[in-house]
Amino acid sequence: QKEVEQNSGPLSVPEGAIASLNCTYSDRGSQSFFWYRQYSGKSPELIMFIYSNGDKEDGRFTAQLNKASQYVSLLIRDSQPSDSATYLCAVTYWAGNNRKLIWGLGTSLAVNP
C-alpha cells in the first residue's frame, strides 16, 4: 500500500515567519512531486512541482526534495495571512505497468497577523 503522509496540523505561524510543511512518501520509485494549496470550500491550485533532488524556488515558495530520505517539503517565506489554507502533497508512483498519483490528506496552515 503506497502512502503519502502529512502532518494534519494545524501549523500556526506568525505573519512574516517561515512556514515549513513536510511530506513523506513510501515508494522509492516516485518521480514527480506536487504541492497544491486548497482554501476552505475551494478546489486545489498548484503551488509548485519538483522532479529532481534539491531545492526549487518560486517567489516566496521553495520546494525541497530528498529522494534518499523520501521526503519533500514546502517552505513559505514571509508568510502572509492569505497563505492560510490546507496544503496538499501529491506523489506519483508505479503500480505494475501503470503510473499513479497518490494524495496526502493535507496540512492546515494558519498565519496569524
Place this chain on the structure above:
Amino acid sequence: DGGITQSPKYLFRKEGQNVTLSCEQNLNHDAMYWYRQDPGQGLRLIYYSQIVNDFQKGDIAEGYSVSREKKESFPLTVTSAQKNPTAFYLCASSIVGDLLNEQFFGPGTRLTVL
C-alpha cells in the same frame, strides 16, 4: 482566458436519481480526471481519460460513469448505484496523461443527497 469550468456549483439529488456533473476545459489538454473529496480523506480518483473516446476506471469507479466524446468535455454521471454520493467532486486536466505533469482543477461541484 483558459481554464476548467464545472457546473453546477451545488447539486441536490434525491435517492434513486442519476445526476450528471459537467466539466469543460479550453486548455487543449489531452487528459482529464474526476476526483471525489470527502472530509478527512485525500483526493480519490474516480475515472480518467487520456484521449478522446477512451477512459479508464480509477480507484473508486463503482456507481459512476463517464464519457469522452470531445476533447473539451468529460461529464460524470453519478448513478443510483453509488451508495454514498454526497461529496465534493473535482474535475482536473493535464497536458498529457502520464501523471508527470501538473493537473489543473475546476472549481468543483458539491453534491448532496437528500
